[in-house]
Amino acid sequence: MSEAVTRTLTPPPGLLGSLDPLLREWLPRQRWFAGKGRPVTGFSLVAATELLPPGGKLGLYHLLVRAHQPLAPVPGAPEQPADCYQLLIGEREALPPRLAPALIGHVAEGPLAGRTVYDALHDPRPTELLLEALRTGARIGGLRFERDGSQRIRSGLVPRLVTSEQSNSSVVYGDTFILKLLRRIVPGVNPDLELPLALAREGCERVPAPTAWIRAELAGESYVLGVLQPFVQGAADGWELALRELAKGEDFAAAARALGRATAEVHTALARTLPTVTLGHTQVQQLVDGMVERLDVAAQAVPALQPYAPGLRSAFEALAGLAAEGSTWTAQRIHGDLHLGQCLRSPAGRWWLIDFEGEPSKPLAERRMPQPPVRDVAGMLRSFDYAAHSADPPIPGWAESCRAAYCSGYAQVSGADPRTDPVLLRAYETDKAIYEVVYEARHRPDWLPVPLSAIRRLAADGGTPTPSIPAPTPASPPSPRRPRP
Numbered sequence: 001m002s003e004a005v006t007r008t009l010t011p012p013p014g015l016l017g018s019l020d021p022l023l024r025e026w027l028p029r030q031r032w033f034a035g036k037g038r039p040v041t042g043f044s045l046v047a048a049t050e051l052l053p054p055g056g057k058l059g060l061y062h063l064l065v066r067a068h069q070p071l072a073p074v075p076g077a078p079e080q081p082a083d084c085y086q087l088l089i090g091e092r093e094a095l096p097p098r099l100a101p102a103l104i105g106h107v108a109e110g111p112l113a114g115r116t117v118y119d120a121l122h123d124p125r126p127t128e129l130l131l132e133a134l135r136t137g138a139r140i141g142g143l144r145f146e147r148d149g150s151q152r153i154r155s156g157l158v159p160r161l162v163t164s165e166q167s168n169s170s171v172v173y174g175d176t177f178i179l180k181l182l183r184r185i186v187p188g189v190n191p192d193l194e195l196p197l198a199l200a201r202e203g204c205e206r207v208p209a210p211t212a213w214i215r216a217e218l219a220g221e222s223y224v225l226g227v228l229q230p231f232v233q234g235a236a237d238g239w240e241l242a243l244r245e246l247a248k249g250e251d252f253a254a255a256a257r258a259l260g261r262a263t264a265e266v267h268t269a270l271a272r273t274l275p276t277v278t279l280g281h282t283q284v285q286q287l288v289d290g291m292v293e294r295l296d297v298a299a300q301a302v303p304a305l306q307p308y309a310p311g312l313r314s315a316f317e318a319l320a321g322l323a324a325e326g327s328t329w330t331a332q333r334i335h336g337d338l339h340l341g342q343c344l345r346s347p348a349g350r351w352w353l354i355d356f357e358g359e360p361s362k363p364l365a366e367r368r369m370p371q372p373p374v375r376d377v378a379g380m381l382r383s384f385d386y387a388a389h390s391a392d393p394p395i396p397g398w399a400e401s402c403r404a405a406y407c408s409g410y411a412q413v414s415g416a417d418p419r420t421d422p423v424l425l426r427a428y429e430t431d432k433a434i435y436e437v438v439y440e441a442r443h444r445p446d447w448l449p450v451p452l453s454a455i456r457r458l459a460a461d462g463g464t465p466t467p468s469i470p471a472p473t474p475a476s477p478p479s480p481r482r483p484r485p
């Protein structure tokens, strides 16, 4: 183990105070900042570790900080703890031009007065240090770098920061590994590590197997801070591929069918290796209550939803009605935020599923609960619809053919065609479209018409759920009560 990785220092007292005014400006501008729209009024330090990159001249601090953002108090509701973020802060006298995009600011006072601070993930030396720590299984202060001993990590791989829009931040090492550093961190078992590890144990080869990971033990709680996994070289994500085919006027049905098969492989492996439960009337009613509550909150936040609320609610009530009549469903661990951008296709045409974090805005306990696998299917169906809306001119029937192909691919592997349970599918598609309306209103208002057009369809569907997906072929006979995967 190299000395550079094992030596640590206690960060200077007053460090966070000196960074405070700069972080208040910089943090809310980051794509991964979860508290958009509310001012940051201060920070508190959860943990700080000073790291020593080889070569000197560079200060480096690993910080876990809570960003305080006052919420309008809700009578009777528990006070929300402030979000905790992982930051890797570098400090230098001045930044070379190549690091200009990483600038956080110039420190006016305190222990770093006169220094320039920046997001050190843009800088090769700090990120080399992280890989070396993972390779050697280092412990640095409260940081634990752990690895799967069966996978080899070569030293000296050249790092580069992934610059695409992300909920977290990732660094690729020599096109061999990718390290995802989680930005908003929460204590507990993180599904982004838990599920890929479980799938690797099960021999499922649709998900890159975690090679190493970073954890912190703080006040008796464990936090996952990052995961290193093999990099799928030359891959394009499903969203890019779908848009490419649309631009050429090409059909995407064969790819969608293969993606349906890949999804079902992951679901069946998860159902084999992790607990499944049967959802009866009470549990389904709770699910439905959650969906209705999310609709109500969303309609408050985005008034454009309000005219459709009764129709959308009917999708949820139909599901509760089936449960009241005695229908049951199997729930299991699922991906939880599946869409085309979470699927990678290698140049050899193989589909991989990534990013098992679930919907980052939901509490960890909720994200880890077994759920009907149709929830992931509904996420993908929404994604084909999103892609189709990006085509100019639109290609009639493109989304419908992808949606049908995806479901039939899924049925080939799992033995259950999601279309044979239209009430469940419509409820989950509706829930997802409502989530998307809120997401787009908050992050990309120009995109709001995309989920809103699905909202109009889903609200009007009434007794004929998901009419836009052709019925399954006789090869996978409809059987509303057949067991789900």
Ligand SMILES: Nc1ncnc2c1ncn2[C@@H]1O[C@H](COP(=O)(O)OP(=O)(O)O)[C@@H](O)[C@H]1O
Pocket: 162, 164, 165, 166, 167, 168, 169, 170, 178, 180, 208, 229, 230, 231, 232, 233, 235, 237, 341, 342, 344, 354, 355, 357
């Ligand atoms: N194993 C991998 N191989 C190749 N590229 C990957 C891999 N994992 C992630 N990526 C790339 O990094 C991007 C972000 O990864 P993701 O896990 O979705 O992060 P986030 O949770 O921040 O959205 C993906 O869209 C993909 O382009």
Ligand SMILES: O=P(O)(O)O[C@H]1O[C@H](CO)[C@@H](O[C@H]2O[C@H](CO)[C@@H](O)[C@H](O)[C@H]2O)[C@H](O)[C@H]1O
Pocket: 166, 167, 239, 337, 339, 340, 341, 359, 360, 379, 382, 383, 384, 386, 387, 436, 439
């Ligand atoms: O950042 P994440 O990948 O965790 O997911 C969030 O951002 C996604 C957009 O980047 C958003 O997905 C929505 O837009 C996609 C097209 O950009 C589309 O394929 C998805 O179907 C649609 O839901 C996702 O909802 C959000 O959680």
